[in-house]
Amino acid sequence: MEIWFDFDAGFINWAVKSNAGREVILNKYFVLKLVLLLGLMDLLSIVYLMVFYVTSIDLTFLININFFLLLFVLVLGALGADFRVLIRSKFNFLFLALFVISVIKLYFSALESDDLSVYFIFTYFYTLAMVLAALLFVSRFHAEDYDEVFRLFYRFAKLYLIIAVILILCYSFLYFTGSIYYFGLGTNIHYAVPFFVRNGYGLFIVLLSVVALSGKRAVMVNFLVQYGAFYFDRYRRHKIILISLVSSLAVVAYFLITETNLLYRFQAVFAVDWQDETSLVAAFGGRFEELVGIVNYFEMHPLNFFFGAPPGDFYMYVASTGLYDYNDPKNFSHVGPFAFLFRYGLVFTALFYLYGLYLLFKYFDPKFPFYLVFVGILSSSFFGANLFSDPMAWVFIGFFLKYRHVSLNLKKSLR
Numbered sequence: 001m002e003i004w005f006d007f008d009a010g011f012i013n014w015a016v017k018s019n020a021g022r023e024v025i026l027n028k029y030f031v032l033k034l035v036l037l038l039g040l041m042d043l044l045s046i047v048y049l050m051v052f053y054v055t056s057i058d059l060t061f062l063i064n065i066n067f068f069l070l071l072f073v074l075v076l077g078a079l080g081a082d083f084r085v086l087i088r089s090k091f092n093f094l095f096l097a098l099f100v101i102s103v104i105k106l107y108f109s110a111l112e113s114d115d116l117s118v119y120f121i122f123t124y125f126y127t128l129a130m131v132l133a134a135l136l137f138v139s140r141f142h143a144e145d146y147d148e149v150f151r152l153f154y155r156f157a158k159l160y161l162i163i164a165v166i167l168i169l170c171y172s173f174l175y176f177t178g179s180i181y182y183f184g185l186g187t188n189i190h191y192a193v194p195f196f197v198r199n200g201y202g203l204f205i206v207l208l209s210v211v212a213l214s215g216k217r218a219v220m221v222n223f224l225v226q227y228g229a230f231y232f233d234r235y236r237r238h239k240i241i242l243i244s245l246v247s248s249l250a251v252v253a254y255f256l257i258t259e260t261n262l263l264y265r266f267q268a269v270f271a272v273d274w275q276d277e278t279s280l281v282a283a284f285g286g287r288f289e290e291l292v293g294i295v296n297y298f299e300m301h302p303l304n305f306f307f308g309a310p311p312g313d314f315y316m317y318v319a320s321t322g323l324y325d326y327n328d329p330k331n332f333s334h335v336g337p338f339a340f341l342f343r344y345g346l347v348f349t350a351l352f353y354l355y356g357l358y359l360l361f362k363y364f365d366p367k368f369p370f371y372l373v374f375v376g377i378l379s380s381s382f383f384g385a386n387l388f389s390d391p392m393a394w395v396f397i398g399f400f401l402k403y404r405h406v407s408l409n410l411k412k413s414l415r
Contacts, residue, residue: 028140029148031077035137036156038070039392042188043160046167053180070391071130078136085139091355091401092135098348099128102311109310116312120331123388124311124343130391138398146403153369153399157195164189165210172213183215188386190222190376191396194369197230218383225379230366287383289319289326290333294342308345315342332388336381339388363404370400 044066048059086096102124109116141149164187174180189211196203204227211223297315298305309315314329333339340349356378365371373396380386386393 026076026080028077028080028137028145029152031073031137032149032152034073035070035077035392035395036152038066038073039156039191039395040159040163041066042390042392043163043167046164046171046185046187049185050167050171050174050180053182054174067130067389067391071126071133074130074133074137074391074395077140078133081136081139083136085136086132089135089139089401092132092139094348094351095128095131095135098344099125099132101307102128102344105307105310106312109312113313116310117314117329117331118312120314120329121312123331127343127388131394134391134394135398135401138395138402141399141402143403146406149399149403150369154195157192157369160192161189161196161207164192165207168210168214172215175215184217185214185219186216186384187214187219188390188392189219190226190380191373191392193223193226194230194372194376197227197372198367218380221383222376222379226366226372226376229372229375233364233366287334290317290330291335291338293317293330294333294338297342304345305341306345306347308341308343308348332385334383334385336385336387339385359401359404368406370396370403374400 042063045060045063048062052058052060086092106116106121168185168187171180171185175183189207193207207223211220214220293315297309301309304310304313309331312331314331317326317328317330319326331343333342337349337353340352360375360378363371366375377386377393377396
């Protein structure tokens with residue numbers, strides 16, 4: 001039965017006060033539809049950026065509101081879960097233990113220091129809360145739910161991809177007509193692309209062109225990693241075809257770099273001047289300076305290298321763009337391994353990424369969309385902070401872990 005989202009005052013009153021209403025609110029499919037709806041609303045961030053660049057009206061704070069709504073809905077969905085799964089699953093238990101250790105770290109740090117930031121304490125535990133809430137919610141689904149779960153995610157991916165393509169084209173049009181000065185639009189299309197990699201070379205070429213028009217290096221890398229894994233799996237026994245595909249892509253990349261301005265952000269990496277702060281920011285988007293700040297922090301607090309900084313602690317981010325100088329406190333990084341290292345220490349970071357690599361090789365199946373999304377999430381973690389801010393990343397990770405034994409070869413096509 002389809003559940004329609006009519007959130008008027010009468011519906012809310014009925015949902016809260018009646019048993020039937022509470023059953024609907026806690027229904028796992030109802031919650032999943034809400035999660036996917038809020039996942040689509042992530043695309044509003046593109047609209048907010050376009051509005052900001054064109055009118056200087058800053059609405060980007062609304063992005064965080066969407067994240068908080070997602071967390072709230074996931075907590076709601078987690079209420080119907082068996083909390084013992086946090087102990088039964090090694091992966092879940094790892095984050096439960098991390099949460100407990102973080103509380104202990106906060107207690108002893110608060111006794112010794114008056115410099116802890118309340119805001120950074122909040123963001124620290126926000127990340128852990130969204131991980132646990134997502135994993136608990138996904139634990140409510142079982143093997144017999146797979147077909148319906150896949151159907152809902154397929155529809156989500158289709159809508160996400162269509163809307164993202166339209167908005168990227170609008171953004172690039174505004175850039176090339178001079179209405180927007182910054183060329184670089186980040187999206188999470190790595191959540192959607194894996195559901196359509198089997199749709200042929202035509203779609204690949206179209207999406208590759210659109211991604212190039214976005215001007216964002218991380219989006220391009222994630223896109224190529226996902227499609228690369230898929231085509232490697234398809235043609236690994238046909239080396240001539242595989243070599244032809246790679247060669248063709250290399251020729252196209254060379255043409256775009258040398259004859260157009262679409263990939264100029266990649267050129268900044270190759271032309272970086274390691275003695276020039278402005279050049280470093282242009283080449284790495286401020287990430288190099290984040291690493292320097294984290295290294296400096298660990299030099300002052302060597303024990304925290306193994307167990308992570310306490311909640312509320314921070315490092316100093318110092319960078320210069322040529323127009324603006326930054327000297328700001330931070331408690332995360334856009335380079336995932338260093339962000340995990342700063343917050344949670346070497347032990348947890350090593351366990352997390354080693355387990356991620358284990359899953360990539362153990363359950364290698366690029367035909368399985370949830371696997372390929374997991375590939376994209378791990379890849380994107382080296383360029384962005386989604387694992388620390390976006391609950392959707394952990395929803396996808398949860399469903400990959402839940403259904404990692406499933407092969408799409410045995411499932412009917414829902415197209």
